[in-house]
Amino acid sequence: MSGLKLFHTTSGSVAEVAPRLAEREADVQDLVEAHMETMLGVRFLASEYSTGPLHGGRIDSLGLNENGASVVVEYRRATDAGVIHQGLFYLAWLMDHRDEFQRLVRDRLGSEAAGQILWSAPRVICVAGDFTRYDVHAVREHRRSIDLVRYRMYGDEYIALETVASVAGHATVPRRRQGAVRGSGAVPAGVLRELAEAVDEVLLGLGADVVPVHRKKYRAYQRLRNVACVPPAQQTKVLAYVRLLPKEVDLVPGFTRDVTGLGHHGSGDLEVQLRSERDLERAVDLFRLAYAAA
Numbered sequence: 001m002s003g004l005k006l007f008h009t010t011s012g013s014v015a016e017v018a019p020r021l022a023e024r025e026a027d028v029q030d031l032v033e034a035h036m037e038t039m040l041g042v043r044f045l046a047s048e049y050s051t052g053p054l055h056g057g058r059i060d061s062l063g064l065n066e067n068g069a070s071v072v073v074e075y076r077r078a079t080d081a082g083v084i085h086q087g088l089f090y091l092a093w094l095m096d097h098r099d100e101f102q103r104l105v106r107d108r109l110g111s112e113a114a115g116q117i118l119w120s121a122p123r124v125i126c127v128a129g130d131f132t133r134y135d136v137h138a139v140r141e142h143r144r145s146i147d148l149v150r151y152r153m154y155g156d157e158y159i160a161l162e163t164v165a166s167v168a169g170h171a172t173v174p175r176r177r178q179g180a181v182r183g184s185g186a187v188p189a190g191v192l193r194e195l196a197e198a199v200d201e202v203l204l205g206l207g208a209d210v211v212p213v214h215r216k217k218y219r220a221y222q223r224l225r226n227v228a229c230v231p232p233a234q235q236t237k238v239l240a241y242v243r244l245l246p247k248e249v250d251l252v253p254g255f256t257r258d259v260t261g262l263g264h265h266g267s268g269d270l271e272v273q274l275r276s277e278r279d280l281e282r283a284v285d286l287f288r289l290a291y292a293a294a
């Protein structure tokens with residue numbers, strides 16, 4: 001059971017809004033599918049997707065996340081341990097039918113998206129009323145990336161999503177060595193690598209559930225959604241595109257910039273420009289806020 005308490009304040013009085021489960025599983029599915037990119041960071045592809053007569057199943061939702069990885073989403077109104085195993089079953093089917101999934105992406109999102117699918121990082125997201133401690137333990141024993149997301153509805157206007165567990169697959173990712181960065185101003189060529197390594201360490205250190213995802217033109221730091229995306233370092237700085245609304249941040253010329261609607265690699269509407277250890281220290285609070293938002 002979620003420990004979150006929601007209160008409605010009016011004219012100096014406070015009334016608790018009691019949490020509830022959906023009346024039907026389909027109510028949760030319909031709501032998430034209609035707003036999947038906002039709620040899960042996943043572009044919606046298909047609902048109740050048939051796996052054919054041999055497997056005889058239907059995938060609740062199929063999507064593509066912001067890093068181009070395939071996503072299977074399964075829903076349960078309340079608690080049901082079978083949701084994890086069913087999601088993994090459908091993900092195995094999906095990995096055996098890549099051509100079919102690629103055609104689906106091409107039909108819904110276009111040829112460019114279909115040609116950039118990240119097959120090395122498929123994901124299962126289970127959305128349910130609750131999970132048991134056995135569910136949390138079970139996902140840690142699998143080789144696939146799995147997110148357990150608990151929902152609660154409050155009145156008729158609010159729904160809360162809480163990540164109960166987020167586990168990366170067992171693919172090994174080389175960790176960069178920790179580097180010290182000194183000085184301020186422009187970054188000398190010999191120090192730029194150390195600055196990039198320090199940024200990497202800070203982002204990975206935000207939480208055990210931060211997963212590095214490698215794309216050709218950027219490196220994403222993913223929780224349920226991307227926390228930040230970092231392209232290869234430029235000649236004088238390291239750029240990080242962070243999941244924060246620029247209008248909610250005091251923009252500082254030369255340090256932070258609103259890139260909403262501007263083309264760049266990866267996701268994130270706030271650009272953070274890092275040239276020194278001092279810049280990185282200033283950016284830590286922004287990274288933490290983005291981690292909470294992801």
